[in-house]
Amino acid sequence: MSNYSRQNNTILKIVEAHPHINIKEISDKAKFKIPTISLATIYRNLDKLESHQKIQRIHINREFVLYEKNKGPHHHFICTKCNTISDLYDPQINVCTSCLSGQHDFTINHINMNIFGTCKKCSQTLSN
Ligand SMILES: [Zn+2]
Ligand SMILES: [Zn+2]
Numbered sequence: 001m002s003n004y005s006r007q008n009n010t011i012l013k014i015v016e017a018h019p020h021i022n023i024k025e026i027s028d029k030a031k032f033k034i035p036t037i038s039l040a041t042i043y044r045n046l047d048k049l050e051s052h053q054k055i056q057r058i059h060i061n062r063e064f065v066l067y068e069k070n071k072g073p074h075h076h077f078i079c080t081k082c083n084t085i086s087d088l089y090d091p092q093i094n095v096c097t098s099c100l101s102g103q104h105d106f107t108i109n110h111i112n113m114n115i116f117g118t119c120k121k122c123s124q125t126l127s128n
Contacts, residue, residue, distance in 0.1 A: 010034060011045045015055050016069045020076075020085045023065065058085075060114055075112065079119035081126075088115065 014029045015021060030037050046067060049055045058066045060078060066085065075088040093113065101108045
């Protein structure tokens, strides 16, 4: 296996094994396997994996970007107390986007919705 595909494979395996992983965690885990790997190489591999639709990038905000294995279109619930992220698959959201598309004369290619709030665990802690 070439050096390049080894790096690419290592990064893909890390993202697959850890849903919603950030760049810091990816880099720590990649360096554990390939001590000489640079951050630039990691970013380059992530871009490549994303363009081949092997992984998805989730922009929570400018500083907070996460990666996950491509699982098709879905959305995210984000707890603002503990930063837990969970996947949301809801066909109703897709229905409502198709009518939005018609009402606003805008062709929607892709929607990535981040819904912020408090998770069950944190709301239980709050009310106790
Ligand atoms: Zn929480
Ligand atoms: Zn997700």
